[in-house]
Amino acid sequence: MLIITRISRVLSNFQNLVALFAGACIIVSLIGILSLPLAFEENQLYPKTRLDPTSGLYPYDRGGVPFGTTEVICQYPENSPYAGYVTTYLTPLSLFLAENTLYIGTTIVAHPGGIIDEILYNTRGADTVVETSILFTAFAIASYLYRREEE
Amino acid sequence: MPDIGGDPLFVLEFGDILHYYTPYTITLFLLALIFTGLAIASRPERQIDIAFGGDAYYAKETTVSEMRFRRFMAIACGLATLGAMGSGDLFNFTLFVSLVGIANIGIVAAVKNRHVLDAAYEYGIVAMVATLPLFGGAALVVATTGTLAIPALAAGGFAVPLVAKAFLALGVIGEGMAPFYAAKAEMFRAPGAPYVIMCSLSSLLIFLRVVEIVITI
Numbered sequence A: 001m002l003i004i005t006r007i008s009r010v011l012s013n014f015q016n017l018v019a020l021f022a023g024a025c026i027i028v029s030l031i032g033i034l035s036l037p038l039a040f041e042e043n044q045l046y047p048k049t050r051l052d053p054t055s056g057l058y059p060y061d062r063g064g065v066p067f068g069t070t071e072v073i074c075q076y077p078e079n080s081p082y083a084g085y086v087t088t089y090l091t092p093l094s095l096f097l098a099e100n101t102l103y104i105g106t107t108i109v110a111h112p113g114g115i116i117d118e119i120l121y122n123t124r125g126a127d128t129v130v131e132t133s134i135l136f137t138a139f140a141i142a143s144y145l146y147r148r149e150e151e
Numbered sequence B: 001m002p003d004i005g006g007d008p009l010f011v012l013e014f015g016d017i018l019h020y021y022t023p024y025t026i027t028l029f030l031l032a033l034i035f036t037g038l039a040i041a042s043r044p045e046r047q048i049d050i051a052f053g054g055d056a057y058y059a060k061e062t063t064v065s066e067m068r069f070r071r072f073m074a075i076a077c078g079l080a081t082l083g084a085m086g087s088g089d090l091f092n093f094t095l096f097v098s099l100v101g102i103a104n105i106g107i108v109a110a111v112k113n114r115h116v117l118d119a120a121y122e123y124g125i126v127a128m129v130a131t132l133p134l135f136g137g138a139a140l141v142v143a144t145t146g147t148l149a150i151p152a153l154a155a156g157g158f159a160v161p162l163v164a165k166a167f168l169a170l171g172v173i174g175e176g177m178a179p180f181y182a183a184k185a186e187m188f189r190a191p192g193a194p195y196v197i198m199c200s201l202s203s204l205l206i207f208l209r210v211v212e213i214v215i216t217i
Helices: A005-011 A013-032 A093-100 A105-110 A125-151 B023-041 B064-087 B090-109 B114-145 B150-154 B162-175 B178-185 B196-216
Strands: B010-014 B017-021 B048-049 B057-060
Touching: A005 A013, A013 B114, A013 B162, A093 A105, A125 B017, A125 B064, A125 B090, B017 B023, B017 B064, B017 B150, B023 B064, B023 B196, B064 B090, B064 B196, B090 B114, B090 B150, B090 B162, B090 B178, B090 B196, B114 B162, B114 B178, B150 B196, B162 B196, B178 B196
Parallel strands: none
Antiparallel strands: B010 B017, B048 B057
C-alpha cells in the first residue's frame, strides 16, 4: 500500500486529528525545550519593572497619572501623541476602590477585558477591541446553543 | 530579510499597532472581502433526499434562526480574516486567528445534527489547544526580541528563535483545521452550505498569511 494511502486513511477519521495535533505539539515543544536557553532581551518595549505591591492596582499598575502626561516607551511614538493617559480606563467605582483598598488588582479580572490584558499597554488599544470581540463571539455561540433547546 | 510581500501600499495606524497592506496581503484581503460579501448575499442550500422505492422525497428546511446565526458567524469569520490579513502586530494577529477559530466553531456547531456536532466538538478541542502554541509563539517572540511589531522585526537586527516561528505555524495549523472536520461531517454539500465555505477560505488565508509572517520576521 502506498504511504500516501495510509496517511490519508489515518487522516480520514477526524477522531485521529486531535491525537495528531497533540503529537505535533509534543514534538515542537521538545524541540523548544532542547533549544533552551533562549536569551531574554533586556531592552523590552513593554517592561514590567515597576511592580509596587503597595499599590491598589498591583499587579496591573502601569504607573502614570490619570489625566496627566507620563513618559512611556512606544514602538511608534508619532502615532500616540497622548500616550500617558494610563489608568484613565478605570470606571469611577474602580478608581474609588483603587484609591481606598488594596484589592482592585485582584478584582480587575471581573472587568470586561481585565482578565485578558496581561500584555495590555496603553498604546495597544486595538488588542482590547479584538479581545472583547473574541469574548462576544464566544458568548454568542454559547447563548445560541443554550437557547436552541427551547425551540 | 526575504521580502515576499513587497512594499506596503497603505499603512493604518492604531497606536503601536499598525495594519499594513502589501501587494501580497491586499490580494488576500480582497479575496476575504469578496467572500464575506458572498456569504452575506447567499441563501442556504436546501437539501433534498430521495426516498428509494417510491416517488417521495424529503426536503430539509433550514430554519430562519439557524440560517441567521450561521450567516452571522460567517460574517464574523470573514471580518476576523480581514483583520488577520492586514495586522502588522504579532499579538494582534494571534488574536484575530483565534477569533477565526471561534467563529469556525460557531459555523460548524450551529447545525443540529449529532454527527456534525460531534465533529464540532472535536474541532473545538483542537482550536482551544491550538491557542497555546499560538500565544506561546508570540510570547517567545516578545521575550527574545522585546517587540511585537512585524515591520520592526522585519527590519532586521532581531534573532527570532526558530521554535517561536514553529509555535506560530503550529497554532495556525490547529486553528485552521476546521475544513477537515467540516468535510468529514459532509457539510459542504448538505446542511452547511454555503457558509461552511468561509471555514475553508479563512483557514487557507490565515495559512498564507502566517507563511508570510514566518518568512519575514
